Amino acid sequence: MTVLLFAAARQAVGSDCLSIQVPAPVTASTALNAIATTCPELRPLLPSCRLVVNHQYVDASTPIPADAELALIPPVSGG
Amino acid sequence: MSARIQVVLSRQPILLSWVQDAMGDPDSGANLIFLGTTRRRTLADGATIFTDRLEYEAYQPMAEQELQRLLQEASEKWDLRRLVAVHRLGVVAVGDASVAIGLASPHRLACMQAMPWIMDQLKNRVPIWKQEQFSDGSRQWIHP
Numbered sequence: 001m002t003v004l005l006f007a008a009a010r011q012a013v014g015s016d017c018l019s020i021q022v023p024a025p026v027t028a029s030t031a032l033n034a035i036a037t038t039c040p041e042l043r044p045l046l047p048s049c050r051l052v053v054n055h056q057y058v059d060a061s062t063p064i065p066a067d068a069e070l071a072l073i074p075p076v077s078g079g
Numbered sequence: 080m081s082a083r084i085q086v087v088l089s090r091q092p093i094l095l096s097w098v099q100d101a102m103g104d105p106d107s108g109a110n111l112i113f114l115g116t117t118r119r120r121t122l123a124d125g126a127t128i129f130t131d132r133l134e135y136e137a138y139q140p141m142a143e144q145e146l147q148r149l150l151q152e153a154s155e156k157w158d159l160r161r162l163v164a165v166h167r168l169g170v171v172a173v174g175d176a177s178v179a180i181g182l183a184s185p186h187r188l189a190c191m192q193a194m195p196w197i198m199d200q201l202k203n204r205v206p207i208w209k210q211e212q213f214s215d216g217s218r219q220w221i222h223p
Binding site: 004006007008011048052055057071073074075076077078079 | 115135136137138140141142144145166177178198201202203204205206207208209210220221222
């Protein structure tokens with residue numbers, strides 16, 4: 001699955017997306033674990049990040065469909 | 080009467096006259112515009128630091144949807160007839176507006192109560208990020 005990256009997360013990885021392998025059934029929690037395993041450089045940021053599935057914030061236990069658009073959202077700072 | 084919501088993410092300067100036109104409603108007697116601008120001076124740990132400019136990026140499709148959703152929620156909490164949100168992307172110089180919220184309602188209380196709620200929600204959940212560029216050349220992602 002592909003995870004879109006923004007701001008500090010994008011900068012830490014040096015790319016605007018990341019490919020992760022997650023065994024089914026995928027939840028937000030297992031996806032976040034896979035992100036930490038794939039990209040150790042993101043680990044310090046992950047506790048303050050939220051996961052977004054198809055443009056919506058989700059809880060840790062939310063099931064994620066295989067074709068979903070995933071994004072890692074560091075603390076936002078609009079305004 | 081239903082509310083009309085307009086959301087724009089723009090790389091161009093925010094035009095106040097556009098916001099005002101978008102808020103136009105003959106049944107509203109109260110019109111409130113909030114502008115957030117780039118502040119030059121920030122006090123941090125007792126020292127003053129100077130900002131040259133801010134640079135904004137967004138998860139654009141979600142930012143538009145989330146702004147739409149939060150304005151919809153505001154229109155359900157308060158009697159608002161026009162809700163307009165414009166947010167800049169890219170570089171915003173000191174003194175320039177990065178965000179404009181325009182609200183129109185029949186009476187002033189609805190606008191005045193809704194505005195702080197809308198800005199708090201925007202700063203908490205809309206996927207937009209700013210990177211501060213200081214006068215010493217350093218840069219920093221802002222984490223509230």
